[in-house]
Amino acid sequence: MSEPPVPTLPRSSAPGFLIASPRLDGSPFERAIVAMVHHDQEGAMGFIVNKPLEIDFGSLIQSVNEDIARRLTPESFEMPVYFGGPVRIEQLWVIYQRLEGIDADQAERRRHLRRMRQGDEGELTFMEGWYLAASGEIIEGFAQGLQPGRYRPFIGYAGWGPGQLEEEIEEGSWLMLDFAPHSFFHPRPGAQWEESLAELGVDPAAFLMMARSGSA
Structure with a gap:
């Protein structure tokens, strides 16, 4: 059969x-x-x-990690956090596009971030040049300007x-x-x-x- x-x-x-x-x-x-x-x-x-929340990225990071508050970029306080969906609403995520052609200063920041996250598996790619990250080091790297690329932070997912x-x-x-x-x-x-x-x-x-x- x-x-x-x-x-x-x-x-x-x-x-x-x-x-x-x-x-x-x-x-x-x-x-x-x-x-x-x-x-x-x-x-x-x-x-x-398309559902931004009333809290910004910098304020949210600052509320959970006061130790890096002084290192957060002004831009992080202008970036809204988005409601990603009703699942795992306690989890913060970042989706970002990794850009090519970055300058030497940004390249060094990227190398520093890679050293920070060695052995970390909190990142995946879903198409060429696009990534989803749940790692605290990566997320905080964006808030500190250590990670080049365009990004959006989310709470929860669908x-x-x-x-x-x-x-x-x-x-x-x-x-x-x-x-x-x-x-x-x-x-x-x-x-x-x-x-x-x-x-x-x-x-x-x-x-x-x-x-x-x-x-x-």
């Missing part, structure tokens, strides 16, 4: 964006844009990129079990959009949901009306 075939994932959403449909209104994912960093048959993981995200996509809870740096670092998160729908060719007003009529 032959074994049943192993189900295959129709299309991984990572790297990419999930755009919340109005089906998710009233939930933590209402009008959310989720940057996906992992998606396979074992589950999925992503971070909401997670799905095996097959869960596929079901939600199938039922119309999410639309999928290709990953793009300008969308990840969108300067106006309050307008990002509507702009993402427009990029997909979806009229937000019609989308909302479809949901209210029960056909979305």
Whole structure:
């Protein structure tokens, strides 16, 4: 007797964006844009990129590690922390783009940071040049200006079990959009949901009306 075939994932959403449909209104994912960093048959993981919190990165780091307070950059106090999702809201994460062509001073800072995190496995890459870090050394390195690159800090993440995200996509809870740096670092998160729908060719007003009529 032959074994049943192993189900295959129709299309991984990572790297990419999930755009919340109005089906998710009233939930933590209402009008959310989720940057996906992992998606396979074992589950999925992503971070909401358009829900900044009222606390800034520098103040948050300072509240948990007063020893480095004087070494925090002014820019860290201008960087909002984002609500990444409802899972592990006690955990701080950073997603960053590692840039090429850095100058000698930045290169030395990077070498210093690498020495700080030797043996640390709190970092993973989800596409070329893009990384997710949960390591305290790496995160504090950004706050101190030791780590070059563009970044965003997050509290919590969005997670799905095996097959869960596929079901939600199938039922119309999410639309999928290709990953793009300008969308990840969108300067106006309050307008990002509507702009993402427009990029997909979806009229937000019609989308909302479809949901209210029960056909979305």
